[in-house]
Amino acid sequence: xxxxxxxxxxxxxxxxxxxxxxxxxxxxxxxxxxxxxxxxxxxxxxxxxxxxxxxxxxxxxxxxxxxxxxxxxxxxxxxxxxxxxxxxxxxxxxxxxxxxxxxxxxxxxxxxxxxxxxxxxxxxxxxxxxxxxxxxxxxxxxxxxxxxxxxxxxxxxxxxxxxxxxxxxxxxxxxxxxxxxxxxxxxx
Amino acid sequence: xxxxxxxxxxxxxxxxxxxxxxxxxxxxxxxxxxxxxxxxxxxxxxxxxxxxxxxxxxxxxxxxxxxxxxxxxxxxxxxxxxxxxxxxxxxxxxxxxxxxxxxxxxxxxxxxxxxxxxxxxxxxxxxxxxxxxxxxxxxxxxxxxxxxxxxxxxxxxxxxxxxxxxxxxxxxxxxxxxxxxxxxxxxxxxxxxxxxxxxxxxxxxxxxxxxxxxxxxxxxxxxxxxxxxxxxxxxxxxxxxxxxxxxxxxxxxxxxxxxxxxxxxxxxxxxxxxxxxxxxxxxxxxxxxxxxxxxxxxxxxxxxxxxxxxxxxxxxxxxxxxxxxxxxxxxxxxxxxxxxxxxxxxxxxxxxxxxxxxxxxxxxxxxxxxxxxxxxxxxxxxxxxxxxxxxxxxxxxxxxxxxxxxxxxxxxxxxxxxxxxxxxxxxxxxxxxxxxxxxxxxxxxxxxxxxxxxxxxxxxxxxxxxxxxxxxxxxxxxxxxxxx
Numbered sequence: 001x002x003x004x005x006x007x008x009x010x011x012x013x014x015x016x017x018x019x020x021x022x023x024x025x026x027x028x029x030x031x032x033x034x035x036x037x038x039x040x041x042x043x044x045x046x047x048x049x050x051x052x053x054x055x056x057x058x059x060x061x062x063x064x065x066x067x068x069x070x071x072x073x074x075x076x077x078x079x080x081x082x083x084x085x086x087x088x089x090x091x092x093x094x095x096x097x098x099x100x101x102x103x104x105x106x107x108x109x110x111x112x113x114x115x116x117x118x119x120x121x122x123x124x125x126x127x128x129x130x131x132x133x134x135x136x137x138x139x140x141x142x143x144x145x146x147x148x149x150x151x152x153x154x155x156x157x158x159x160x161x162x163x164x165x166x167x168x169x170x171x172x173x174x175x176x177x178x179x180x181x182x183x184x185x186x187x188x
Numbered sequence: 189x190x191x192x193x194x195x196x197x198x199x200x201x202x203x204x205x206x207x208x209x210x211x212x213x214x215x216x217x218x219x220x221x222x223x224x225x226x227x228x229x230x231x232x233x234x235x236x237x238x239x240x241x242x243x244x245x246x247x248x249x250x251x252x253x254x255x256x257x258x259x260x261x262x263x264x265x266x267x268x269x270x271x272x273x274x275x276x277x278x279x280x281x282x283x284x285x286x287x288x289x290x291x292x293x294x295x296x297x298x299x300x301x302x303x304x305x306x307x308x309x310x311x312x313x314x315x316x317x318x319x320x321x322x323x324x325x326x327x328x329x330x331x332x333x334x335x336x337x338x339x340x341x342x343x344x345x346x347x348x349x350x351x352x353x354x355x356x357x358x359x360x361x362x363x364x365x366x367x368x369x370x371x372x373x374x375x376x377x378x379x380x381x382x383x384x385x386x387x388x389x390x391x392x393x394x395x396x397x398x399x400x401x402x403x404x405x406x407x408x409x410x411x412x413x414x415x416x417x418x419x420x421x422x423x424x425x426x427x428x429x430x431x432x433x434x435x436x437x438x439x440x441x442x443x444x445x446x447x448x449x450x451x452x453x454x455x456x457x458x459x460x461x462x463x464x465x466x467x468x469x470x471x472x473x474x475x476x477x478x479x480x481x482x483x484x485x486x487x488x489x490x491x492x493x494x495x496x497x498x499x500x501x502x503x504x505x506x507x508x509x510x511x512x513x514x515x516x517x518x519x520x521x522x523x524x525x526x527x528x529x530x531x532x533x534x535x536x537x538x539x540x541x542x543x544x545x546x547x548x549x550x551x552x553x554x555x556x557x558x559x560x561x562x563x564x565x566x567x568x569x570x571x572x573x574x575x576x577x578x579x580x581x582x583x584x585x586x587x588x589x590x591x592x593x594x595x596x597x598x599x600x601x602x603x604x605x606x607x608x609x610x611x612x613x614x615x616x617x618x619x620x621x622x623x624x625x626x627x628x629x630x631x632x633x634x635x636x637x638x639x640x641x642x643x644x645x646x647x648x649x650x651x652x653x654x655x656x657x658x659x660x661x662x663x664x665x666x667x668x669x670x671x672x
Contacts, residue, residue, distance in 0.1 A: 027258075027654075028651050028654065029262070029263045030258065030263065031262075031263040034260075034268040035261075038268050039269045040269075040331060040332055042336075043334040043336035043337045044334045044335060045405055046397070046405060046407055046499065047404050047406070047498045048499045049500045049502070050402050050500070051502045052402075052502070052503045053504035053505075054504070057504045057505040060505075070502070072502075073515070074500070179404070180400075180404035180499070183336075
């Protein structure tokens with residue numbers, strides 16, 4: 001059995017130790033301002049436009065070369081959240097042409113007023129079964145990002161650079177344009 | 189926009205304050221009246237007790253099973269983004285969680301029945317905040333890296349989002365009965381008055397970007413997600429108002445909800461203490477078996493459906509007459525139709541996080557036959573302390589229901605009683621937060637004044653910022669022992 005003075009001493013020691021641990025615990029120096037240095041820059045990828053036309057349709061409408069022209073609303077890049085955060089990126093175009101004709105597909109980037117901001121033009125040789133791939137970069141080292149952030153619509157123009165009568169021997173001859181974007185964004 | 193803010197708030201709050209609910213130091217520390225709160229069937233010692241209002245029971249606990257504050261914010265010269273990538277994104281899994289629980293006792297009173305001295309009645313009120321968020325690993329990687337580059341072909345699990353939180357005021361009344369010299373049982377009824385509650389658990393779905401069938405990429409989202417909230421909109425509305433009465437309005441709203449003006453619920457605690465032999469005792473309790481019916485100030489957000497997208501598609505000649513503007517709007521409409529984001533105000537039931545304790549204790553070192561100089565188990569009938577031992581050793585188990593399963597902890601303890609004045613308890617606990625959790629509790633009695641302080645994971649205090657777990661409980665009571 002402990003005597004009273006010993007109890008008091010033990011109590012004092014333990015309670016002081018406990019309080020010391022609780023109130024005077026150590027901590028390495030922390031620098032919470034580091035959070036400002038956090039860089040979050042994800043790469044976002046998405047398809048943009050798929051265009052397909054069979055050869056019969058091209059023959060039907062391209063007596064004067066032009067077989068397709070359409071302005072399509074496209075506001076993915078000009079949306080404020082995206083436009084403020086995009087850093088750099090690329091648009092990928094893939095073409096296949098199993099028709100008998102040399103074709104040209106042009107993509108015009110247009111602003112809200114219908115002004116053409118930039119033009120991408122692609123000549124596609126006939127019988128291209130392996131995808132013909134072209135990449136256009138934007139941002140540092142590439143075209144201006146302003147082109148994309150001000151784009152509200154795309155005008156797609158298809159031209160037949162050959163005759164309007166020949167028919168490919170391939171089964172289901174057609175021209176295909178695929179396109180996708182991969183862009184780096186700054187979230188933080 | 190608001191749903192995003194809520195998620196951000198929930199995640200930040202969870203990350204900033206990391207807690208667990210195990211009160212292994214308080215459990216079966218029957219010299220402290222608040223031990224009734226973790227086992228209504230604990231062996232009671234007092235004739236009556238009254239907690240000093242607002243400071244009779246304060247409990248703050250913090251823990252993280254993953255990254256610590258020090259891991260990220262130590263002033264170590266390492267690039268912060270690199271630390272986030274290596275210590276958060278690469279190291280933590282969806283099983284890691286951050287959770288918080290704090291309790292503040294408003295008042296707590298107990299007294300022994302005049303006609304039934306074997307019964308000890310207690311009642312009171314306390315406020316509790318409980319928040320848990322699991323590390324949303326795939327969503328964090330998606331935000332950090334995106335779906336492009338090396339993540340083409342990767343499926344991001346939307347079910348990684350799991351968060352739950354609430355602030356609730358609890359009114360309780362309990363009865364503790366000594367059934368025999370070997371068995372004490374107890375039960376406590378609770379009325380919950382919710383201040384706010386939110387939960388987004390049981391989510392499922394995925395987001396992936398793969399090589400496309402027609403176009404270059406296919407984006408696919410399958411989602412069954414829901415965030416349910418009650419009481420949050422009212423608080424958010426006041427905070428967003430620019431009227432100059434924000435503090436007054438918030439105080440008024442909280443006061444109303446604290447005093448049964450919020451969403452209400454019912455709950456039950458139960459427990460027992462059984463003496464196997466004069467020196468061996470087993471105990472058990474189950475807490476917060478209850479629910480709250482959330483019908484006021486409810487706002488729920490859902491995202492359910494599936495959509496696959498390869499961008500705009502034009503196939504000639506079929507689409508030659510489609511107007512260009514329609515194509516874009518059709519795409520937007522198709523996505524919104526297939527994957528609708530909706531809001532509703534349907535009431536819902538939220539369940540309290542159920543907790544369970546069990547223990548076995550071996551007492552040794554008999555210290556005397558009267559309770560004149562100790563605050564230890566007493567025999568009410570005879571006023572004798574026939575079973576007073578100065579030392580106890582044993583083990584405890586703790587279980588708690590969490591959104592992704594049962595969280596468990598195992599504790600070994602040693603308790604030393606130094607007469608009436610003081611009792612000490614030390615614990616060693618292993619759980620998902622720490623394998624080196626050593627705790628120390630002190631109960632001190634000076635006349636009728638009782639003070640207790642319980643500190644957990646003391647080794648973590650050498651660098652508190654690097655600790656995976658920290659806990660502190662303390663309080664003051666006025667106690668009248670049975671022989672007084």
